[in-house]
Amino acid sequence: MSGSRGRVGRIRQQHEGTILKAAEHVFARSGFQGATMAEIALRAGMPKSNLHYYFGTKVEVYRAVLAHILELWLAETDRFTPDADPREALSHYIEAKMRLTAERPDASRVFANELLHGAPEIGDYLRGALRALVADKSVVIRGWIAAGRMAAVDPEHLFFSLWALTQTYADFETQVGAVLGRSNLGPADYRRATDHVLNLVLRGCGLMPPAAIEEPPCST
Amino acid sequence: MSGSRGRVGRIRQQHEGTILKAAEHVFARSGFQGATMAEIALRAGMPKSNLHYYFGTKVEVYRAVLAHILELWLAETDRFTPDADPREALSHYIEAKMRLTAERPDASRVFANELLHGAPEIGDYLRGALRALVADKSVVIRGWIAAGRMAAVDPEHLFFSLWALTQTYADFETQVGAVLGRSNLGPADYRRATDHVLNLVLRGCGLMPPAAIEEPPCST
DNA sequence: GTCTATAAGTTGATAGAC
DNA sequence: GTCTATCAACTTATAGAC
Structure with a gap:
């Protein structure tokens, strides 16, 4: 709890999951162009700068969502x-x-x-x-x-x-x-x-x- | 030829057709949000202000394309x-x-x-x-x-x-x-x-x- | 009817304090 | 890691000359 560095990115993993879940929903409704980072952030319950902190760009968020889906498809x-x-x-x-x-x-x-x-x-x-x-x-x-x-x-x-x-x-x-x-x-x-x-x-x-x-x- | 008002909108009808054809292509590729009036105008071979002259707004162009398609569907x-x-x-x-x-x-x-x-x-x-x-x-x-x-x-x-x-x-x-x-x-x-x-x-x-x-x- | 220039609004992305 | 403020680019739509 006080250790400054726990297992690599436990919080990160959780937050990325939250973002991806919100992103899947928004991309499904609006498509890639129609979706906005603001809407995804709102749904994920965090300011949009956090999305950029974790994924960098909108395309990267989209790619991560797709990768997640392809796993489902192949599984x-x-x-x-x-x-x-x-x-x-x-x-x-x-x-x-x-x-x-x-x-x-x-x-x-x-x-x-x-x-x-x-x-x-x-x-x-x-x-x-x-x-x-x-x-x-x-x-x-x-x-x-x-x-x-x-x-x-x-x-x-x-x-x-x-x-x-x-x-x-x-x-x-x-x-x-x-x-x-x-x-x-x-x-x-x-x-x-x-x-x-x-x-x-x-x-x-x-x-x-x-x-x-x-x-x-x-x-x- | 010299009459200032021929049959109602013969040119209009032709130009609207050109725009709708271009719009169908662009909307098909990019979706509604992804499509831009500039791209449709480029494909239709006219400045984008003409699109607004004929249809008013982007949504109106889109609606016209859909109406055209529904005719096909029902025919x-x-x-x-x-x-x-x-x-x-x-x-x-x-x-x-x-x-x-x-x-x-x-x-x-x-x-x-x-x-x-x-x-x-x-x-x-x-x-x-x-x-x-x-x-x-x-x-x-x-x-x-x-x-x-x-x-x-x-x-x-x-x-x-x-x-x-x-x-x-x-x-x-x-x-x-x-x-x-x-x-x-x-x-x-x-x-x-x-x-x-x-x-x-x-x-x-x-x-x-x-x-x-x-x-x-x-x-x- | 047609075109150029521009206004008004939106959005992705970042800077920088905390 | 998180948040607010802001920039830069883009897009719809219109004004106004021709």
Whole structure:
């Protein structure tokens, strides 16, 4: 307590966390240009000069927020392995993605905004780690298809579809809410959304019987 | 030619069109806050005071761009009528949406940005015309499902999925391009994307045989 | 209708006391 | 490490000559 130098930056770590949390919220609402340091500082409960003390510039704050988000994105445990069950792997991925979208909508929005503006800060990540990951998993999926374990679906585009189908509930929540007649989405909405996406994708990949359609007789 | 007052504002109409085209591009790239009147003026090839002469304020320019886009959105001829063939109606809608996305990606991006920021300008449209449209078409779709003409899919969420699946190719083109190893998407990419979305959705709605999966024997 | 010059306001960033 | 005061740059919008 009296020691002038405790473990390196315990206070620093805490304050940086507070700032990043506030920044994620503000960047999600207003985008990079629209967000102001004053607004972030207000939300973080400290004068804006402190933000500059900890991060230097506005871009650095933004980069830190993005780095935080990319960790979330990559931490998703995916089960796309040759021996896995395609249906289980896809279900698990969709559920994980949807849970992340529901729990961290602001993270999704900051990411969406960055992409929408041409990804000036995370272009390297997209062309590097993300591209490699998709390439890897696509090999696995092509293997499943060749083995007749799922319908012929373009693996890369399947990933685009999965991202779009799940993240749309955070990025465009305003639109979804307006159409459903609510101001924002609750747990029940997300449960329904998850069921819907699971059904659509699993059936779309031939991993589910096309139930609810009248069973055609076996012999034409 | 010498008449001081020809048909009302022929020049005006032309110049407003030039400005709106430039504005759509700039707003798509930079968002509302990020875009500057100077940049729009430069792209439109006129001094920025002219923009104020024609539209008054920056917000008015933005509103005009959005109004232009909403026309496009609603002009989509949809064939969701009780007697229509579900498969044909869905195919047509997907193809139209994807064509619009490919031909006017900037329009999609401006719209996406507006939604992402909480739709401050078009909230009324979302809660009014759009909600009514979706409600209407959902009744039709529920009729198809009750008649056993397609699989049980939540109609409202189906629309969210269709919008997400198609517009993602414009809004997040940077991500798609990075994963596919290109700097931007060409006609071949859009053809492939359309095929993919058609397959996924039609099969997902039970409107297509789950081909490419080994046919299970008729009797278990 | 078109253009240059400029006013008025906002924002990122820093200086310097504590 | 924290805070107040302030600077410098930028942006919207307008005034007023042509």
